[in-house]
Amino acid sequence: MDDTRHPANAATAADYRLGVGGVMLREAWYYALPAKALKRGRMLHRTLLGEPVLIGRAADDQVFAMRDTCPHQGTLLSKGKFDGREVACPYHGWRFATDGRCTSIPSQTADQKPQPQDIRATTYAVAERQGNIWVFMGTAETSMPPVPEVPSIGHRLQLHVSMTFACNIDLAVAGLMDPAHGAFVHRSALWRKEGSIHEKHKAFSPLPLSEGLGWRMDRHRASRNSRAYRLFLGGSPETEISYRLPSVRIEHARTAKYNYCGLTACTPVDADRTEVHHAMYWDVPGGALLRAIMRPFARRFLDQDRRAVMAMVEGLAFDPPTMLVQDADAQTRWYYRLKREALTAQAEGRPPRNPIAPVTLRWRS
Ligand code: FES
Ligand SMILES: [Fe+2]
Known part of the structure; x- marks a missing residue:
């Protein structure tokens, strides 16, 4: 049945309040950090989905990731040394190759157990794509979904901004995909004014499963209150926006001359904190100067979203009744x-099905 034709009722609200709230979906790629932040021969600590992860770049430029706790006594390996080939634990000097193999246990005599070949650090699959580093949080490496990529100008990463939202991943994601908050949250002379709100009709379709579990707002002419786009790209841009689990929104705007792509990804640090990454690509000429102009805008925009979501989090702490309306909340x-379908499919050991049918949604924004 067409989901969007349901009246906004308590059952639907319960879905979003209780159903999957805050669950951190596994078997998925999560944005870890921009590739530029990880120099050759260096390693960093990240907490992803509540797990300590060491992410490093070896002397041969390959990025790797392993669980950031030493198999011996749990020390953070990222506090140790990395020579570009092996990570050495700071406590008793056990050494690990980038594929997790233990190569040295200094305290052991030759006849004692364990020997290095008996020990392995847990590793994670990683992918470096279009200037982003992704970590696969899961075990089913044979059936990994594709690594998220922006279309056509993936080699033109210009800017990355990120911010931590003090909330679970669901509230961060919902806050970013919401189509009706622009005129209120991002109010500005350049961007949007409340008075510019008008009715919109947008066609949506499910993403092919090969691209992940999600949907697409089909390519359409950008609305007349998207002034920033117009200024930036010149002419009259067309946009397409896709969203796929667990948290990746990709927007592509283009005119006859130029392209802009935005990739937004939410990565849970843990159940109550979510890192929101925004990577921006464009082929508009302007180099470093344009980046310098865009950076404060991008940060301000993301912070506006953050503050809006924080106000919602504060309200939800009182456990108020809430509702989802059609079609703005579809x-x-x-x-x-x-997300519920992904969790059910995982529990049942079957591939997920996409329940979304092509539909045109109408709302005012
Ligand atoms: S805790 Fe790492 S070597 Fe002992
Ligand atoms: Fe927003």
């Missing part, structure tokens, strides 16, 4: 529905 509903 995407929020889809998000929870797809």
Whole structure:
């Protein structure tokens, strides 16, 4: 049945309040950090989905990731030394190759157990794509979904901004995909004014499963209150926006001359904190100067979203009754529905099905 035709009722609200709230979906790629932040021969600590992860770049430029706790006594390996080939634990000097093999246990005599070949550090699959480093949080490496990529100008990463939202991943995601907050949260003379709100009709379709579990707002002419796009790209841009689990929104705007792509990805640090990454690509000429101009805008924009979500988090702490309306909240509903389907499919050991049918949504924004 067409999900969006349901009246906004208590059952639907319950879906989003209770159904999958805050669960950190596994078997998925998560944005870890921009590739530029990881120099050759260096390693960093990240907490992803509540797990300590060491991410490093070896002398041969390959990125790797392993669980950031020493198999011996749990010390953070990232506090140790890395010579570009092996990580050495700071406590008793056990050494690990980038594929997790233990290569040395200094305290052991030749006849004692364990020997290095008996020990392995847990590793994670990583991918470096289009200037981003992704970590696969899961075990089913044979059936990994594709690494998220922006279309056509993936070699033109210009800017990355990130911010931590003090909330679970669901509230961060819902806050970013919501289509009706622009005029209120991002109010500005350049961007949007409340008075510019008008009715919109947008066609949506499910993403092919080969691209992940998600949907797409089909290519359309950018709305007349998207002034920033117009200024930036010149002419009259067309946009397409896709969303796929667990948390990746990709927007592509283009005119006859130029392209802009934005990739937004939410990565849970843990159940109550979410890192929101925004990577921006464009082929508009302007180099470092344009980046310098865009950076404060991008940060301000993301911070506006953050503050809006924080105000919602504060309200939700009182456990108020809430509702989802049609059609402005349809995407929020889809998000929870797809997440529930992903969790059910994982529990049942079957591939997920996409329950979204092509539909045109109408709302005012
Ligand atoms: S805790 Fe790492 S070597 Fe002992
Ligand atoms: Fe926003």
